[in-house]
Amino acid sequence: MEGDTGMKEVSLEIDGKKVTVQEDTTILEASKGVGIDIPHLCYDPRVPPIGTCRLCLVQIEGQAGLSISCNTPVAEGMRVCTENEEIAAIRKTILELILSQHRVACTSCDQEGACKLQDYAYRYQADEARFGLPERRPTERNYTTKSEAILYDPDKCILCGLCVKYCEEVPMAEALTFAGMLDEMRVSTAFGTDLPESPCVLCGGCIAVCPSGAMVDRAAIGKGREKDLIKTRTVCAYCGVGCQLDLNVNPRTNKIVRVTSEPEYIPNRGNLCVKGKFGMDFVGHPDRLTTPLIKRNGKFEQASWEEAIKLIADRLGQIKSKTGPDSIAGLSSAKCTNEDNYVFQKFVRAAVGTNNVDHCARLCHASTVAGLARAFGSGAMTNSIDEIRNAECIFVIGSNTSEAHPVIALHIKEAAARNGAKLIVADPRDIELVRFAKLHLQQQPGTDVALVNAMMSVIINENLLDKDFVKARTENFEAMAEAVKEMTPEKAEKITTVPAEKIREAARIYAKAKTASIIFSMGITQHTTGTDNVLSLANLAMLTGNVGKESAGVNPLRGQNNVQGACDLGALPNVYPGYQSVEDPQIQAKFKKAWKTNLSGKSGLTVVEMIHAIEAGSVKALYMMGENPALSDPNLNRTRKALEKVDFLVSQEVFLSESAQFADVVLPSLCFAEKDGTFTNTERRIQRVRKALSPPGEARDDWQILCDVSTAMGYAMRYENASEIMDEIASVTPIYGGISFDRIEPVGLQWPCLDKDHPGTKYLHKGEFKRGKGKFHAVRFREPAETPDKKFPFILSTGRQLYQFHTGTLTRKSRAIDQKSPTGYVELHHEDAEKYSIGEGDFVEVSTRRGKVITKASVGSRVAKGWLFMPFHFAEGPANMLTNDALDPIAKIPEFKVCAAAIKKAEPDLER
Amino acid sequence: MKESKVLTQRVGKYEPLDLEAYKALGGLQGLRRTLAMKPESVIEEIKKSGLTGRGGAGFPAGLKWALTAQEKQEPKYFLCNADEGELGTFKDKVLLDGDPWAVLEGILIAAYAIGAEQAYIYIKGEYEETAKLWEQIAGEAEKAGLLGKGILGSNFSVNLQVARGRGLYIAGEEFALISSLETRRAMSRLKPPYPSEEGLFGKPTVVNNVETIANVPVILAKGAEEYRKLGVEDDPGTRLFSLSGDVKKSGVYEIAMGSGTLKELIDEFGRGTTHGRAIKAVQPGGGTSAFLARGSLGCKLTSKAISEAGSGIGTAGVIVYEEDRSAVDIVKGLLQYYGAESCGRCAPCRIGSVKMREIVDNLARGNGAEADLMRLREIGNACVAGSTCGMGQAFPLPVLSALELFPEDFEEALCKVPA
Numbered sequence A: 001m002e003g004d005t006g007m008k009e010v011s012l013e014i015d016g017k018k019v020t021v022q023e024d025t026t027i028l029e030a031s032k033g034v035g036i037d038i039p040h041l042c043y044d045p046r047v048p049p050i051g052t053c054r055l056c057l058v059q060i061e062g063q064a065g066l067s068i069s070c071n072t073p074v075a076e077g078m079r080v081c082t083e084n085e086e087i088a089a090i091r092k093t094i095l096e097l098i099l100s101q102h103r104v105a106c107t108s109c110d111q112e113g114a115c116k117l118q119d120y121a122y123r124y125q126a127d128e129a130r131f132g133l134p135e136r137r138p139t140e141r142n143y144t145t146k147s148e149a150i151l152y153d154p155d156k157c158i159l160c161g162l163c164v165k166y167c168e169e170v171p172m173a174e175a176l177t178f179a180g181m182l183d184e185m186r187v188s189t190a191f192g193t194d195l196p197e198s199p200c201v202l203c204g205g206c207i208a209v210c211p212s213g214a215m216v217d218r219a220a221i222g223k224g225r226e227k228d229l230i231k232t233r234t235v236c237a238y239c240g241v242g243c244q245l246d247l248n249v250n251p252r253t254n255k256i257v258r259v260t261s262e263p264e265y266i267p268n269r270g271n272l273c274v275k276g277k278f279g280m281d282f283v284g285h286p287d288r289l290t291t292p293l294i295k296r297n298g299k300f301e302q303a304s305w306e307e308a309i310k311l312i313a314d315r316l317g318q319i320k321s322k323t324g325p326d327s328i329a330g331l332s333s334a335k336c337t338n339e340d341n342y343v344f345q346k347f348v349r350a351a352v353g354t355n356n357v358d359h360c361a362r363l364c365h366a367s368t369v370a371g372l373a374r375a376f377g378s379g380a381m382t383n384s385i386d387e388i389r390n391a392e393c394i395f396v397i398g399s400n401t402s403e404a405h406p407v408i409a410l411h412i413k414e415a416a417a418r419n420g421a422k423l424i425v426a427d428p429r430d431i432e433l434v435r436f437a438k439l440h441l442q443q444q445p446g447t448d449v450a451l452v453n454a455m456m457s458v459i460i461n462e463n464l465l466d467k468d469f470v471k472a473r474t475e476n477f478e479a480m481a482e483a484v485k486e487m488t489p490e491k492a493e494k495i496t497t498v499p500a501e502k503i504r505e506a507a508r509i510y511a512k513a514k515t516a517s518i519i520f521s522m523g524i525t526q527h528t529t530g531t532d533n534v535l536s537l538a539n540l541a542m543l544t545g546n547v548g549k550e551s552a553g554v555n556p557l558r559g560q561n562n563v564q565g566a567c568d569l570g571a572l573p574n575v576y577p578g579y580q581s582v583e584d585p586q587i588q589a590k591f592k593k594a595w596k597t598n599l600s601g602k603s604g605l606t607v608v609e610m611i612h613a614i615e616a617g618s619v620k621a622l623y624m625m626g627e628n629p630a631l632s633d634p635n636l637n638r639t640r641k642a643l644e645k646v647d648f649l650v651s652q653e654v655f656l657s658e659s660a661q662f663a664d665v666v667l668p669s670l671c672f673a674e675k676d677g678t679f680t681n682t683e684r685r686i687q688r689v690r691k692a693l694s695p696p697g698e699a700r701d702d703w704q705i706l707c708d709v710s711t712a713m714g715y716a717m718r719y720e721n722a723s724e725i726m727d728e729i730a731s732v733t734p735i736y737g738g739i740s741f742d743r744i745e746p747v748g749l750q751w752p753c754l755d756k757d758h759p760g761t762k763y764l765h766k767g768e769f770k771r772g773k774g775k776f777h778a779v780r781f782r783e784p785a786e787t788p789d790k791k792f793p794f795i796l797s798t799g800r801q802l803y804q805f806h807t808g809t810l811t812r813k814s815r816a817i818d819q820k821s822p823t824g825y826v827e828l829h830h831e832d833a834e835k836y837s838i839g840e841g842d843f844v845e846v847s848t849r850r851g852k853v854i855t856k857a858s859v860g861s862r863v864a865k866g867w868l869f870m871p872f873h874f875a876e877g878p879a880n881m882l883t884n885d886a887l888d889p890i891a892k893i894p895e896f897k898v899c900a901a902a903i904k905k906a907e908p909d910l911e912r
Numbered sequence B: 001m002k003e004s005k006v007l008t009q010r011v012g013k014y015e016p017l018d019l020e021a022y023k024a025l026g027g028l029q030g031l032r033r034t035l036a037m038k039p040e041s042v043i044e045e046i047k048k049s050g051l052t053g054r055g056g057a058g059f060p061a062g063l064k065w066a067l068t069a070q071e072k073q074e075p076k077y078f079l080c081n082a083d084e085g086e087l088g089t090f091k092d093k094v095l096l097d098g099d100p101w102a103v104l105e106g107i108l109i110a111a112y113a114i115g116a117e118q119a120y121i122y123i124k125g126e127y128e129e130t131a132k133l134w135e136q137i138a139g140e141a142e143k144a145g146l147l148g149k150g151i152l153g154s155n156f157s158v159n160l161q162v163a164r165g166r167g168l169y170i171a172g173e174e175f176a177l178i179s180s181l182e183t184r185r186a187m188s189r190l191k192p193p194y195p196s197e198e199g200l201f202g203k204p205t206v207v208n209n210v211e212t213i214a215n216v217p218v219i220l221a222k223g224a225e226e227y228r229k230l231g232v233e234d235d236p237g238t239r240l241f242s243l244s245g246d247v248k249k250s251g252v253y254e255i256a257m258g259s260g261t262l263k264e265l266i267d268e269f270g271r272g273t274t275h276g277r278a279i280k281a282v283q284p285g286g287g288t289s290a291f292l293a294r295g296s297l298g299c300k301l302t303s304k305a306i307s308e309a310g311s312g313i314g315t316a317g318v319i320v321y322e323e324d325r326s327a328v329d330i331v332k333g334l335l336q337y338y339g340a341e342s343c344g345r346c347a348p349c350r351i352g353s354v355k356m357r358e359i360v361d362n363l364a365r366g367n368g369a370e371a372d373l374m375r376l377r378e379i380g381n382a383c384v385a386g387s388t389c390g391m392g393q394a395f396p397l398p399v400l401s402a403l404e405l406f407p408e409d410f411e412e413a414l415c416k417v418p419a
Helices: A027-033 A085-099 A116-123 A162-169 A205-209 A274-278 A305-323 A338-352 A366-375 A385-390 A406-417 A432-436 A448-461 A467-473 A477-485 A489-496 A500-512 A530-543 A563-568 A585-595 A607-616 A636-645 A702-712 A722-732 A815-820 A830-835 B019-024 B029-035 B039-049 B061-069 B091-098 B100-114 B128-143 B174-181 B210-222 B262-269 B303-309 B327-338 B347-364 B370-386 B390-394 B397-405 B407-413
Strands: A009-014 A017-022 A057-060 A079-081 A150-152 A176-179 A186-189 A215-217 A230-235 A244-250 A255-260 A293-296 A299-302 A328-331 A393-397 A422-426 A439-441 A516-520 A553-556 A621-625 A648-653 A665-668 A677-680 A685-689 A794-799 A825-829 A843-848 A851-860 A867-871 A884-887 A899-905 B076-082 B116-123 B159-164 B205-209 B238-245 B251-256 B279-283 B317-322
Touching (some): A009 A027, A017 A027, A057 A085, A085 B347, A085 B370, A162 A205, A230 A685, A255 A274, A274 A815, A293 A305, A305 A328, A305 A621, A305 A648, A305 A665, A305 A702, A328 A338, A328 A607, A338 A621, A338 A677, A366 A530, A393 A448, A406 A422, A422 A432, A439 A500, A448 A477, A448 A489, A467 A530, A477 A530, A489 A500, A516 A530, A563 A677, A585 A722, A607 A636, A648 A702, A825 A830, A825 A843, A830 A851, B019 B100, B029 B100, B029 B210, B039 B061, B039 B100, B039 B210, B061 B100, B061 B205, B076 B100, B076 B174, B076 B210, B091 B100, B091 B210, B091 B238, B100 B116, B100 B128, B100 B205, B100 B210, B116 B128, B116 B174, B128 B159, B174 B205, B205 B210, B262 B317, B279 B327, B327 B347, B327 B397, B327 B407, B347 B370, B347 B390, B347 B407, B370 B397, B397 B407
Parallel strands (some): A009 A079, A328 A621, A393 A422, A393 A516, A422 A439, A621 A648, A648 A665, A794 A867, B076 B205
Antiparallel strands (some): A009 A017, A057 A079, A150 A215, A176 A186, A230 A244, A244 A255, A293 A299, A293 A665, A677 A685, A794 A899, A843 A851, A843 A899, B238 B251, B279 B317
16 A cells, blocks of 8 residues: 555554554554554664664564664564563663663752663663672763763763764764773763864754763753653744744742753754753843833833833823824834734734834845735745755755754755755855755855846756746746846856856756755845845746745745744734735724724834834834844944934833833833743744743733733723634634634644634645736846945845844853853954954954944854854844845845945953 | 685795786686676676675675665775684685785676775784785786776776774674774664665675685686585585684685584694693684584584584684683683673673673682673673674674583682682
8 A cells, every 4th residue: 555655554563463554664663653662772763773772672573583673664464572581681681781881870860750761770670780880980071071051971871872873963963972992982072072162053962862861951950850840842932943842840949940842843853953952041030020110310210010001001192192193113022922913013003003013024034025925925934844854956045044043954954965855055155054065156145136037047048947837827927037038147157256157057956856945034135135035036936836836935934933923913014913904995994893993094114114213203102022123223323322212112021131221111021931822933833832930020921011001091902811812813814714722732733724624734825826826026136235345345244143042132141052152253254364464263343334343253264255244143242233224125124134344453342 | 634725726826916926826817707797797606606705694795796786876885804803713814915916806806796996905903014015916906907997908997995904803893894994983883774785985885805705706717617616505615714722733724615524624734632632612613603512523614514513604713622721711711802892882792791701700710609600691692682793793602602511610610608
């Protein structure tokens, strides 16, 4: 029998039980499936079997000797005995041998109760002294001695090698290896390098797979064992991948002790990155806000909730009646839940009466939403994360996936390194993915349209296009073809610096693949030509028929944990929840009815426009929920002046952020670990956020605060819980129509999910585009707003790095992260460094027309000559002092990725 | 009983670097014939010859080549395993030093047959002079057009790299050898996949022992049928027996399979035991083979007969022990070596080999207890049943067989002082 994977099914008998499984299943996996637990210490479903513990031996009828079940595939008619007297005796002996080298310290071990070795020793009644007790070896220095994140105890290590294999196969960091022989054998880094200096990326996978408590979270030691902890499954609060993780909380201390995940979790298969694993110190941090604060005479004073809410309602009410509702603006938050965002925009639209609501998606993917809506009718990732692994070609452009979306990068690397996918990376920098790529197109920042148009001109010239798809599913092909015609690879080479031949090769690889998936992120979107860039990619996909099918599509990776949800729920100035236009009278009427009030029919202001409007005096009050424009927005001097100038500023926050410090009233809210609700990840999967611990002080849920303010302003809002808000969302938002907390409990659902029976949508535009026909756009190359000149000869890009997140408010509170990434830097090419006599680690002054900062030099060949890169996470040396607030005309996204800059060697600023 | 010098026919007859002398003594005929054949036909010829591996495991050589040749992955590699590490085994050295051109000829034929353009010979670390010789042989071969592009005017090209071991027993295990060549730690790997599927650098690879490969030119020169005239039906050809231990004359003797008995080998070639004492036991297949007691020595010199007697032909390293030796001391000596050589991959072998050594050392010092004998059996069984590679599966066999055959020696060694 053949299943839909083309894989045959076979039937066999295990311990007398009939089992039918796919032919590539191992005996161990097949046994697991029917509840037979064959003991094993070195098996993990995420890595190929290594078979070092030898506990999973079984007897196969008709075969001499025993076989290890983790590496033996099932076969038709096979009869397996998983345990008999001989096997049990061997297992007991192996366990006793292992115990002779394992310091049995269960009394003080963090793994106690969650230790496979302990469980099996009990099951087989292994005598830990049968072959002698291990010699206590004096604590010696090892590769983790200096690590704040991980502790390795060789006395507990059973040398199964699973950590070494995981490191090699999953993050492909190859940081770990074995050193020494026999009694002296250890896990180590190459040459025993200290972990922080090794290629380790702190994913914590070695801790997760360790069966014997030899690798542990250093910070968790002594803070609670399995039986002391309550695990709450929730969604990671960092990027848009939406990794499922378990917060292990000690209820006695109300603290997160450690973060774990499980291989069966979607979409991350139990894999985490450094931020999810080691970046949770912020949750119970002493700097958390615990009471409302009101600024009096320039100083914050603690206040009661009643006092604070009354003040806000009064001031907003005064401003509204004096200068009108459009003189008030709200910044919602991609870090908050769907429920918070829904209530926020409802508060701004219904209680204040304006569409001046936006959030930081404006700064990351506004151009994606605008571009893909125009081309396809829907601005989200077309495919699921899980489909990446099976794509034949993956075209990553403007996404440093390994650092910004590390867990998605695992899928890309697996596809390229293990499944034979052809990976093309287009990025100005020599990023980690290049190591796995067939081609690296190192385009000059800001020249993406030229590059993509040239690829399309090759595809059209060489007749590699999908004519049937173009004819049946799209419109406006001729206009697009006319526009790209002039962009020959040779012409593109002059603009992009990518050799013409490479452009041709990339075009051929992409066009000839049966399934080709485009993955992009802010390298595409954060330009004054952001919308054009996105439209070009949509053109490319449609031209080759690579959209509307599995493992092929256009996939923007969303930056914040809930930026997809914040957009979906209408924290945007032009649409209500579900991308329903505020200017469409019919839709307006629907919301008027649902919300029982009058609504403005005029699109509101975007993030940067709000700042400019404050400057111009037309916006008098700004209400911020969890946003930090004083570090995240471009041209910070201008932004900070505006925050200072605005008459009334409210900040709902978890910390007194750079922006909150400008506020008149600060309201303490909850972080994700203290909330119930939902986040929507980058693949449109709506997932449950679950409360794991009690909040600090008087902090309250964002939506509750908003309901109170709204009610005080005369527009009553009241919900019992987050689930009730989701029910209201479902009633007014067609793409969320079938969503309820009950339905998404196990693994979430991907929108569109139209009604209670709808199964959700794995990939978009199957058979038909959301807008009917896919629309080609004639896009021509335009220069960035600012190009290098004599005074500012460098091109500066900003972006993220692996260890930090956004403005660092959360990640910079983690000691493990701080050790690896203590401060900001500017990347420059070694030849430029030489020219300016700048050495690695020297202080450098980077300046643009808007400002200057001093930071450290990181010299190498990661950027090409004449280009610079700065991460924007650091309040000291803030990159956004330099960036250009020139906007994309359609999406109003600022050009973070290109501006003209100058550098010079600087003396350290001793003030800091 | 007499020797049948086929592989050793030229040993001592020419200066090792003298290619012309090798040719004059009939060398390169196999290669010349090979280059006129299709690779498939060469493999077919090896299959027909019935040649089995001489490194210990006895896998059919023709099948190994065929499995590798049929893989679609490119490139393919050929590895000659000259890391002769088994105790009591020193026959490969005789060929490497005494008739290196024949070994090289075999390597070239194998590479041609499986479609490899890169071959390696991995020489035991202790064989320093041998390695130096081979560096020179490789240089001479290149000059003579036997290595490099267009060998002997054909379209066939192959390069040879001479690699050195660093004194690790386990590096003789095929995957450990591959890892070592890849500049990784010499460690065994899980099978499948076998080297024929994913070998050196993940590509299809044949690993053949020196003696195995030395048979190849002979088979190709005179044809499988002629080759099979020596030996017996299911064990054709000759084998190089390394004879050592308590015998008057140790050495390497090439014997046609089935042409004599173990007893005859010891008496006629070894000229009897060193002190004229009776034989207590013999290991017929190297230091990891089970003991055969005096009563089993009449068994024929074939793989099958030795297996049936309760041991294995292994590397054909015959180690003789006189009757005044205690089994405890013999086993102690063996574990001195094997107890320090596990690659550390599999738990039972890594820990068990060290523990067995400790227990036997303790017994030999007169400090052992009854329970120690049980412990030895438990560890031995766990290693044999539960190890990935030949080392873990085999090193306990002499210990287990000694406990079986000579229990009185162990009883006697136990501590007599009441606790």
